[in-house]
Amino acid sequence: xxxxxxxxxxxxFMRMMIKDILNKNGYEVAGEAENGVKAVELxxxxxPDLVTMDITMPEKDGIAAVKEIKQIDSDARIIMCSAxxxxxxxxxxxxxxxxxxxxxxxxxxxxxxALEKASK
Amino acid sequence: xxxxxxxxxxxxIFLDEADEQIQILDEAIVNxxxxxxxxxxxxxxxxxxxxxxxxxxxxxxxxxxxxxxxLENVLDKLRxxxxxxxxxxxxxxxxxLDIIKVLKEExxxxxxxxxxxxxxxxxKLKVVxxxxxxxxxxxxxxxxxxxxxxxxxxxxxxxxxxxAYRKGYFVWxxxxxxxxxxMMKGPRAYIVFNNLESIGxxxxxxxxxxxxxxxxxxNQFHLVLVSQExxxxxESIIDSxxxxxxxxxxxxxxxxxxxxxxxxxxxxxxxxxxEATEEVSDDNNVRRLKTEKIKxxxxxxxxxxxxxxxxxxxxxxxxxxxxxxxxxENLKNHLGTEGTLETLEEVSIHIGRITGELQEEIMKARxxxxxxxxxxxxxxxxxxxxxAGKEINFxxxxxxxxxxxxxxxxxGDPLIHLLRNAIxxxxxxxxxxxxxxxxxxxxxxxxxxxxxxxxxxxxxxxxAGMDPEKIKAxxxxxxxxxxxxxxxxxxxxxxxxxxxxxxxxxxxISDVSGRGVxxxxxxxxxxxxxxxxxxxxxxxxxxxxxxxLPLTLAINRSLLVKLEESVxxxxxxxxxxxxxxxxxEIKHIHRQEVVMVRGEVLPLFxxxxxxxxxRETPKRESFPVVVVKISEKPVGIIVDQLLGEQEIVIKSLGxxxxxxxxxxxxxxxxxxxxxxxxxxxxxxxxxxxxxxxxIAN
Amino acid sequence: MREEKAVQxxxxxxxxxxxxxxxxxxxxxxxxEIIRMQSITPVPRTPxxxxxxxxxxxxxxPVIDLHKRFELxxxxxxxDTRIIVVEVGEITVGMIVDSVSEVLRIASESIDPPPPxxxxxxxxxxxxxVGKLEDRLIILLDLQKILHEEEHKELExxxxxxxxxxxx
Numbered sequence: 001x002x003x004x005x006x007x008x009x010x011x012x013f014m015r016m017m018i019k020d021i022l023n024k025n026g027y028e029v030a031g032e033a034e035n036g037v038k039a040v041e042l043x044x045x046x047x048p049d050l051v052t053m054d055i056t057m058p059e060k061d062g063i064a065a066v067k068e069i070k071q072i073d074s075d076a077r078i079i080m081c082s083a084x085x086x087x088x089x090x091x092x093x094x095x096x097x098x099x100x101x102x103x104x105x106x107x108x109x110x111x112x113x114a115l116e117k118a119s120k
Numbered sequence: 121x122x123x124x125x126x127x128x129x130x131x132x133i134f135l136d137e138a139d140e141q142i143q144i145l146d147e148a149i150v151n152x153x154x155x156x157x158x159x160x161x162x163x164x165x166x167x168x169x170x171x172x173x174x175x176x177x178x179x180x181x182x183x184x185x186x187x188x189x190x191l192e193n194v195l196d197k198l199r200x201x202x203x204x205x206x207x208x209x210x211x212x213x214x215x216x217l218d219i220i221k222v223l224k225e226e227x228x229x230x231x232x233x234x235x236x237x238x239x240x241x242x243x244k245l246k247v248v249x250x251x252x253x254x255x256x257x258x259x260x261x262x263x264x265x266x267x268x269x270x271x272x273x274x275x276x277x278x279x280x281x282x283x284a285y286r287k288g289y290f291v292w293x294x295x296x297x298x299x300x301x302x303m304m305k306g307p308r309a310y311i312v313f314n315n316l317e318s319i320g321x322x323x324x325x326x327x328x329x330x331x332x333x334x335x336x337x338x339n340q341f342h343l344v345l346v347s348q349e350x351x352x353x354x355e356s357i358i359d360s361x362x363x364x365x366x367x368x369x370x371x372x373x374x375x376x377x378x379x380x381x382x383x384x385x386x387x388x389x390x391x392x393x394x395e396a397t398e399e400v401s402d403d404n405n406v407r408r409l410k411t412e413k414i415k416x417x418x419x420x421x422x423x424x425x426x427x428x429x430x431x432x433x434x435x436x437x438x439x440x441x442x443x444x445x446x447x448x449e450n451l452k453n454h455l456g457t458e459g460t461l462e463t464l465e466e467v468s469i470h471i472g473r474i475t476g477e478l479q480e481e482i483m484k485a486r487x488x489x490x491x492x493x494x495x496x497x498x499x500x501x502x503x504x505x506x507x508a509g510k511e512i513n514f515x516x517x518x519x520x521x522x523x524x525x526x527x528x529x530x531x532g533d534p535l536i537h538l539l540r541n542a543i544x545x546x547x548x549x550x551x552x553x554x555x556x557x558x559x560x561x562x563x564x565x566x567x568x569x570x571x572x573x574x575x576x577x578x579x580x581x582x583x584a585g586m587d588p589e590k591i592k593a594x595x596x597x598x599x600x601x602x603x604x605x606x607x608x609x610x611x612x613x614x615x616x617x618x619x620x621x622x623x624x625x626x627x628x629i630s631d632v633s634g635r636g637v638x639x640x641x642x643x644x645x646x647x648x649x650x651x652x653x654x655x656x657x658x659x660x661x662x663x664x665x666x667x668x669l670p671l672t673l674a675i676n677r678s679l680l681v682k683l684e685e686s687v688x689x690x691x692x693x694x695x696x697x698x699x700x701x702x703x704x705e706i707k708h709i710h711r712q713e714v715v716m717v718r719g720e721v722l723p724l725f726x727x728x729x730x731x732x733x734x735r736e737t738p739k740r741e742s743f744p745v746v747v748v749k750i751s752e753k754p755v756g757i758i759v760d761q762l763l764g765e766q767e768i769v770i771k772s773l774g775x776x777x778x779x780x781x782x783x784x785x786x787x788x789x790x791x792x793x794x795x796x797x798x799x800x801x802x803x804x805x806x807x808x809x810x811x812x813x814x815i816a817n
Numbered sequence: 818m819r820e821e822k823a824v825q826x827x828x829x830x831x832x833x834x835x836x837x838x839x840x841x842x843x844x845x846x847x848x849x850e851i852i853r854m855q856s857i858t859p860v861p862r863t864p865x866x867x868x869x870x871x872x873x874x875x876x877x878x879p880v881i882d883l884h885k886r887f888e889l890x891x892x893x894x895x896x897d898t899r900i901i902v903v904e905v906g907e908i909t910v911g912m913i914v915d916s917v918s919e920v921l922r923i924a925s926e927s928i929d930p931p932p933p934x935x936x937x938x939x940x941x942x943x944x945x946x947v948g949k950l951e952d953r954l955i956i957l958l959d960l961q962k963i964l965h966e967e968e969h970k971e972l973e974x975x976x977x978x979x980x981x982x983x984x985x
Contacts, residue, residue, distance in 0.1 A: 082304070087307050087333075090304060090307035094311055094314055103304055105137075105174060114362045687858075731861040732862050780860060780862050786877040794869075794870050
């Protein structure tokens, strides 16, 4: 049973990469969003099982989006996608309720491992 | 690895990122040569290598991954202090950098790695790695005869542990090993702490929480957890975190642990950390180590908005306390003094004090001195100056100015950019300056201060200044504005054109200035923290950027004094000392009263005369004098009474009163009353003029 | 928030207070709150009518004594003495008054323009008008003028200086 994932990142090629990884590993891409505002909207609409969330985005950043989504659904499973050097923001995101994080550039196994652990 | 992945589409991104990291390595290694013990630089180099390793590995570029992997390991040893930075090491690092550049070029031109040999370099790196000495770090985890690890606890920790056992809790010694290629060890550990904190208390970590956050550990850390959960539950909680290689959990037993003190780890390199380690134990025996930099299990991350809300609530409490006092007064008038009413009064006073303290604590929770950000700059400026062939006199004023933590995090980048601009484009070359009749050394000054309800940070230089005409021309050329509108601009408006997006392109930004950051991004950063940036520039004279950050929370440590019934605050930064002067020690030089202090003449003034307050100066045998200093000569200010030192929050006197000479603002004390903050500079200037008048006669 | 011009509304809502023997009123829109007298910290080098500053929920607010401002005789402080905190533009100021009687509505048509001379001695330049009620008159203050006059004065001063130096 393929888990449904909402992919959030402001860079199109990044979303492409993640979707590739998801498709190749039995996950279903429920939707994609390019900023925090869309992310919250789509979460409400699609009710995915998991979310991959970029940290720095225009309109509303990943941390704010995590907070909102957790308010809508306290059980939301969100995995942050961060760049090197964003340690503090990652920790903020965890505090806000994100379950885990993966670091760019992505390694397939890491992403899958994070998704699997978050699904439990 | 990343098999089954078509990486070609990501090649450009990889190359861009690689360029960035190579740039960082370039600068940092060069700087390291002149500052071998700089831990920040070592960390920068380490991170750049680490990032390169990660991305080249993802892309399948094995040679680069291999080189950067070993480079990273060497750097780790360097920053842990296990290997010293010697000229030979620097050479090796530069060699690595050169090879990395070559490898990158091959990838750029061919889309894959080429024929460059990396064997020799790698064996050199391995030599360094193998020849390491044992870490000088304190080992707080020891091995007993059976090869089992035990964590060393100090007396307080042992107390906590036995208390926990008494209450029927488990106490677990947990060793977590992260995957060796885990990219962000700090946050990874943080998640472990975070998850565990939901089922218990972490009373100790090895290394310290600070070191874990700074990622000063290989990939293993220990912690002691007090919890009601059994071993398997604890294990599954940790296991739900990714990138964990292994988890070892053992109960902590007090008998076997040695009674050794845990010494402070050696402070290596140049430590710019704040010390202030306080230990507080409360009744529930959960001890929290407070340093200003610990961020993981021993601090709580609080939403800044929450602090604001708390502040407002406390403000209301203060008002109510006053009303409560009123009620007390009223009742007293009607019913006279009676036991209950006295209690009411006591309670109300107590509440007043507590709310005052609450206010202070909440405000303090958010503030840090700006020197955290400023301290990196002198070095950076020196090196940028050398690279650009300029001579720079760099001055920094106001390091102690405190800023809200969010502001501190954001302000660094814009300032770096402004400083780079000043050095690259602002200050002229020494020859040019000499021809212009300027001193060969250019002045670049960075200053921070609070003025009224704002933090003002300025970056100024005495360089070439900006030419409004040239800027207009460039803006027209870039299509940012048409000729019509350009003509109608005032010089100030013209200069502000540099903030338009697209004004500077990557091509024009010199290598030293860094890439891709235009003034528009600088302005964005500043506006993000609700600030404004303004430029003042004169061709040939120089440029000054003024950043104003609206901040109602500006704190200063001050000396409170009393003058009759009023309380005044002397900002401590200008106070030299406090002395007690006897009446007969006073001498006169013409009409100026002075006193001799350690052989030097100290002119004396009463606070009331400096503030034009009319009152009868009381006849006293002795009185306290606050000695203040602005430039060279100190001045002694006579007050009625000294009240003590305190951290106060600076508030503006408001627009209506405007700038009152001699005053810098006001503050609210614990009892709710207002105290006035003195503008020492203003007072001293006033005093000086008076002094000259009296002595010159 | 600016004071509403009387002409634009059918009626006005006023906070009415006493100063000496006269009754005054200000537009309720600019009144932030009314508080009892509290400890005022005097501020040196300020005009006489500036009593000092107070702590209003964490903000430092200046307080002026309207008696002194209008050069009226000052009474003693009583239990009824109040501080009316007003906000006019960027400026927030507290004004000490003898007592605050009420908030009332008055029809715009009952408001006359300020007379050339008024017995209480308040300079007619500070008035917006006079409200007529059956049993009394309410003198409406133009706080904009009252609070900002200082600025104008200073500006004039500095202008004079500039002109003087240029003529040298």
